[in-house]
């Protein structure tokens with residue numbers, strides 16, 4: 001609880017600094033009041049597979065998706081420096097400051113063996129829970145489902161992340177929809193940091209809707225099926241810089257190996 005308070009104080013200071021910087025630049029454009037998950041608030045009742053990844057004090061730092069009662073898919077970069085004993089998975093908790101839902105300890109963290117940094121790809125991890133989550137699971141894409149990413153397809157993102165670049169986290173779970181972006185367009189935005197085999201981009205050309213810090217590890221759903229993992233981006237919700245998500249079809253077989261293990 002004191003940890004949560006500390007985190008929130010830090011977030012408030014960060015927001016104040018960001019606001020001051022925005023005022024100095026006198027650029028009160030859409031960016032200043034952009035809500036990542038620009039869409040709407042939602043609940044874990046509506047998305048029961050949506051998990052908070054937290055530290056041992058239940059301070060959320062990433063999202064994750066429940067794909068079996070004891071397996072959670074998240075981003076490898078979320079697990080940097082983490083050990084099973086320092087991580088918890090919290091299900092059924094819509095609000096960061098809630099105490100409801102189910103808290104599970106983690107018995108194993110699998111990080112993709114080739115992962116180095118998010119911009120090099122392989123940004124996928126699977127957590128094994130010590131106890132089962134009593135929530136509906138999400139299904140995830142198979143390795144041959146590559147057609148789901150066709151440019152312009154509506155994809156849903158979810159998370160408790162910051163509601164603007166450099167802003168503070170959202171106490172309530174939020175969701176938005178963003179169109180997938182073609183690989184050539186995303187390469188145009190990000191150059192060689194965009195690895196098409198391992199990543200897929202989603203966002204409106206005009207920006208304004210995106211995932212942001214703290215949303216990482218959470219789902220990109222296409223047709224209700226887990227198809228991507230929130231990974232990285234240049235700022236958040238900037239025009240011309242869509243969000244980048246792990247292309248789960250590439251890692252589907254490896255995830256299945258972990259889900260069955």
Ligand code: ARG
Pocket residue numbers: 161210211212213214215216217230231232233234235236237242243244
């Ligand atoms: N790396 C961020 C995290 O750890 C996610 C950033 C997503 N950025 C974006 N513009 N979509 O939470």
